[in-house]
Amino acid sequence: MATLVSSQPTPEQLVADLILLFDLEGRGGDKFIGRRQTEGTGRVFGGQAIAQALVAARRTVPDDRHTHSLHAYFLRSGSDEFPIEFRVKRDLDGRSFSNRRVVASQQGQPILNLIASFQKPQEGLHHQFAEMPDVPPPEDLEPETAVRRRFAETMPEGLLRNLMLRPRPIDVRSVELRNWQSPGKRKPVAHCWFRTVAALPDDPPIHRAVLAYASDFQLLSTAIQPHGLSFHMGQIKAASLDHAVWFHDAFRADEWLLYVTDSPWSGLARGFGRGQIFTRDGRLVASVAQEGMLREVKAAR
Secondary structure: OOOOOOOOOOHHHHHHHHHHHOOOEEEEOOEEEEOOOOOOOOEOOHHHHHHHHHHHHHOOOOOOOEEEEEEEEEOOOOEOOOOEEEEEEEEEEOOOEEEEEEEEEEOOEEEEEEEEEEEOOOOOOOOOOOOOOOOOOHHHOOOHHHHHHHHHOOOOOOHHHHHHHOOOOEEEEEOOOOOOOOOOOOOOEEEEEEEEOOOOOOOHHHHHHHHHHHOOOOHHHHHOHHHOOOOOOOOEEEEEEEEEEEEOOOOOOOOOEEEEEEEEEEEOOEEEEEEEEEEOOOOEEEEEEEEEEEEEOOOOO
């Protein structure tokens, strides 16, 4: 078996590349072009399209308004061979709220529609009913990059092995074993800590873009846990259909955040997942929901 490549970009380089991914090129008339991110799959990662669309919308909103929600529909699979064009429609600029619609396209075909709402910060009533689960701290958990690297050593050369070895700008530490680590049926609940591998600028829109990017990590995988199947084993064909994020409170994406996901339902070739994101001190700072296509790939006889 070939020796694993030892040269890796620094954490600072990985995070700089992630920030660059969100640095859209303005083309005038509320049109923007997003940079490509090549992962080797030929497809655009859903979190990338969501985050870039959010950044495009944010570029048309006054600086004193912060994203409080986004709702996105995936229409077609994007290709990592082409940049993505984002066109923004300014639907509302009220005294407290702004609303934007974004169409993301490639080669003249829409691949994603996104609606985002922005609010001028205000004082108001507050409560938090959700409690942060009692899980091990991130320092007691192994980084997923190390887990993936060890898993890749057992794999033949190919796309999946390359994906396992790809350096990532976000450090993820899972509380439970992932589907590809331990086959078998289990409850549709998962917990993981995440943060960027290096510091981010003191720019709240960047932190929201990073959270939107990371929010697409494990929702659909949680939905297949009761069925004992794995994406990595080629047992499931999946595609995100829609994705929503509500930003509740201030946070930093370069500090540890706990992502709690569950899946209350799957059926009719679809799976539904929910997520809650907490800071280390127990504040609920974001909620997520996603539905995706889930089709079991039957083994050939």
